[in-house]
Amino acid sequence: MSLSDIRNVTVPRRRSRRRREDSKLADHVDRLGEEHPPIPLESVDYTIKRPRLLAERFGSVLAYMTRVELEVERNVLELNILLPDPPEVDRRFYADVWMPQETRHGLILDQMQELAGIEAHEPNLTDVDFKLKLLGALGKVPGVQDISRMLYYLTGLATERSAVLAYNKLHSGLLELGERAIAATVVAPIKRQEPGHFAYYQMAAQELWGQLSGWQRWLTRGLRKRTFDVVGAYNKLQRTQFGDVMHALDISKGGEDDLREYALKVGRAEYELMFAHRRGLRVPDYVFKALRRSAELAAERKGEAWPAAEPAGS
Numbered sequence: 001m002s003l004s005d006i007r008n009v010t011v012p013r014r015r016s017r018r019r020r021e022d023s024k025l026a027d028h029v030d031r032l033g034e035e036h037p038p039i040p041l042e043s044v045d046y047t048i049k050r051p052r053l054l055a056e057r058f059g060s061v062l063a064y065m066t067r068v069e070l071e072v073e074r075n076v077l078e079l080n081i082l083l084p085d086p087p088e089v090d091r092r093f094y095a096d097v098w099m100p101q102e103t104r105h106g107l108i109l110d111q112m113q114e115l116a117g118i119e120a121h122e123p124n125l126t127d128v129d130f131k132l133k134l135l136g137a138l139g140k141v142p143g144v145q146d147i148s149r150m151l152y153y154l155t156g157l158a159t160e161r162s163a164v165l166a167y168n169k170l171h172s173g174l175l176e177l178g179e180r181a182i183a184a185t186v187v188a189p190i191k192r193q194e195p196g197h198f199a200y201y202q203m204a205a206q207e208l209w210g211q212l213s214g215w216q217r218w219l220t221r222g223l224r225k226r227t228f229d230v231v232g233a234y235n236k237l238q239r240t241q242f243g244d245v246m247h248a249l250d251i252s253k254g255g256e257d258d259l260r261e262y263a264l265k266v267g268r269a270e271y272e273l274m275f276a277h278r279r280g281l282r283v284p285d286y287v288f289k290a291l292r293r294s295a296e297l298a299a300e301r302k303g304e305a306w307p308a309a310e311p312a313g314s
Contacts, residue, residue: 025089025203032196033097038104039189044111047181051116054179059118060244061170066113067121068232069106072099074125081128081136082148090149093200101197105190112186121241129234143216150208150220151227156201157269158287160194162231165265167191169249202269209273221274228286230294243298243306252295255307259295263288 048054076099083090106123113120139145167187174183212220233239246252251262260283267287275284292306299306 022087022089022207025200025207026092028196028200028203029089029093029097032093032200036097036101036193036196038100039108039193041104041108043185043189044108045181045185046112046115048112048116049178053177054116054174055118057177058170058173058248059113059116060241061166061248062109062113062116062118063121064232064241064245065166065170066106066109067123069102069109070123071125071232072102072106074123074128075099077126078128078132079152082132082139082152083145084136084139085145086149090204098197101193105193108186108190112182124234143213146208146212147216147220147223150205150212150216151223153201153205153208154220154224154270154273157198157205158228158266159231160198160201161266161269163194164191164198165251165262166245166249167194169251173249198269205269205273217274224270224274225284225286228284228290230290233294236297239294240297240301243294243296246291246295247298252291252298252306256292259291260288263291266291 076094079086079094110120135144135148139148167190171183171187171191174180174187209217230239230242233242243252246259246262252259264283267283271283296306
């Protein structure tokens with residue numbers, strides 16, 4: 001068999017595998033849309049037994065989560081700029097499934113925090129960062145948009161994993177406070193929808209990573225390291241607020257060991273995808289450093305050091 005014959009066999013096989021993978025993604029999007037429509041507003045019971053205690057214990061968490069969910073509207077604007085020619089399955093996912101679900105999460109959480117007397121964080125619904133506009137313009141250069149797509153999937157992986165962990169902890173905390181109505185009809189339905197988003201990003205990332213060339217993988221790793229930030233944070237204040245969220249959810253109170261374990265959960269998927277060849281590395285260091293910086297900023301605002309000193313005799 002000649003070299004040209006081998007190439008003629010290999011290319012159709014790759015195309016056939018790609019079509020099967022695209023079909024799996026499309027089927028997943030269809031199932032998400034059918035099985036997890038936006039949460040019906042009439043299904044929510046906003047009964048809050050002790051609003052003051054709720055605000056004191058989880059006000060920082062609810063304000064942050066509400067803003068992030070509402071900002072999905074701007075996130076879709078960013079995606080339209082970042083990916084000038086996205087695969088149709090991506091567009092269907094973020095425009096027809098993800099945005100309606102997440103926007104409804106934001107509206108429900110916003111009503112909940114208003115009833116609890118929690119001061120809202122103002123969402124940014126329109127302003128798109130210049131760096132995203134630049135990357136979107138570069139997306140017309142062959143090979144660059146695939147890198148942008150890969151960064152989108154990686155951000156989605158970390159964001160959804162963080163959301164799942166946070167909503168699980170919030171749900172448990174609400175039950176401990178005796179706030180069963182909002183735990184059952186607000187947080188539980190939201191946290192059931194997040195894993196499906198994570199699964200989409202994971203499948204899409206695995207598929208695309210296998211198609212990237214060496215230089216694209218190298219550049220993706222470098223850009224990811226330089227641009228990673230905690231979920232929903234675009235400035236110092238929001239990084240500080242995320243530190244408050246971690247403290248309220250008992251993620252960072254135990255010091256570096258607990259925070260490193262959390263970083264492992266947030267960054268595991270991209271570690272396994274991009275860095276599995278590096279022996280001994282359990283989590284990308286940039287994930288842990290970003291989380292630690294948020295914890296330190298939150299402590300500094302209170303005039304404290306992070307992690308807090310252990311009481312004498314403990």
